[in-house]
Amino acid sequence: MKKQVSASNGFNFDTPVVKTQINDIQFYVKRDDLIHPELNGNKARKLRHYLKLSNSDIKTVVSCGGNQSNAMYALSVLAKLKHWRFFYYVKKLPSQLINNPVGNFKLACDNGMQYQEVVHFPELQSTPDTIVIEQGCSGSNAEPGIAELAKQINQWVDTNNWQVCSLFLPSGTGTTAYYLQQHTPWPVFTTSCIGNPDFLSKQWNRINADTMTHPSILTAKKQVHFGQLDMNHLRLWQSLQKKTHIEFDLLYDPQGWSALLENRAKLPGEVIYIHCGGLSGNKSMLSRYNHFLSRQIHEHKQT
Numbered sequence: 001m002k003k004q005v006s007a008s009n010g011f012n013f014d015t016p017v018v019k020t021q022i023n024d025i026q027f028y029v030k031r032d033d034l035i036h037p038e039l040n041g042n043k044a045r046k047l048r049h050y051l052k053l054s055n056s057d058i059k060t061v062v063s064c065g066g067n068q069s070n071a072m073y074a075l076s077v078l079a080k081l082k083h084w085r086f087f088y089y090v091k092k093l094p095s096q097l098i099n100n101p102v103g104n105f106k107l108a109c110d111n112g113m114q115y116q117e118v119v120h121f122p123e124l125q126s127t128p129d130t131i132v133i134e135q136g137c138s139g140s141n142a143e144p145g146i147a148e149l150a151k152q153i154n155q156w157v158d159t160n161n162w163q164v165c166s167l168f169l170p171s172g173t174g175t176t177a178y179y180l181q182q183h184t185p186w187p188v189f190t191t192s193c194i195g196n197p198d199f200l201s202k203q204w205n206r207i208n209a210d211t212m213t214h215p216s217i218l219t220a221k222k223q224v225h226f227g228q229l230d231m232n233h234l235r236l237w238q239s240l241q242k243k244t245h246i247e248f249d250l251l252y253d254p255q256g257w258s259a260l261l262e263n264r265a266k267l268p269g270e271v272i273y274i275h276c277g278g279l280s281g282n283k284s285m286l287s288r289y290n291h292f293l294s295r296q297i298h299e300h301k302q303t
């Protein structure tokens, strides 16, 4: 196969698809974690539209959302690369995080993010010099970047002469899964990591009420509340790393792989798992797990 080099500014959106095996089952992984060291995964895809802008009047990017969100960190990198100001609205921060910033929050602050704590996120409008990006980078400007991802996958499947296959990725807002399904003939499967499956259907219904255009939702036997520590998730994450030699993210991927492994039989043909990046958040998640485990050992010793 012809090797394509499309790197510019350290970005390579033409990521490889690799074959891997988990418990005797074969999977393929689209390595979007390799797009760029700082801005990768589906956030890089969703922000592709903005990355491509040149000579714009934009001076500031504004968004809102969680205080450890991958989207927030991705926006801070975008702003840094573009020399834009980045302004972010968050709900009241824990004083511990203000006094001792960690994880994506620290990385975003280091990149120059300015933030304001609010009770309700404000309704904002873009102007020629200020762009407003929806929470989780979920707006319609995410579509062209996801369409490019779909095109690469479609071509890869063609080149490899597959007759049928399925695509899978875990969902937050459901934006990536939705736009991916609009640009590929292959069925897209996903699972909700943030709310119940209803939440995803509602999101998609707002874009198009025709459910034929929606991805399919799988559920894992156990739904872990978003951001909550779960020993089964940690073990699965460790075993995925051992078996595939790929580092996955600790927030979305354990829930995603649980749903996929439990429902593998429902997916036709070979399965391509889209790696959505998010590894910048692993450090703070792992330190939370370490803290949790050492406290358990401590409590165990005392009884």
Ligand SMILES: *Cc1c(COP(=O)(O)O)cnc(C)c1O
Binding pocket: 041, 042, 043, 070, 071, 136, 170, 171, 172, 173, 174, 175, 176, 177, 249, 252, 253, 276, 277, 278, 279
């Ligand atoms: C943001 C994110 C998702 C979910 O993307 P949506 O488009 O909001 O559904 C999945 N995995 C990782 C690692 C993410 O950072």
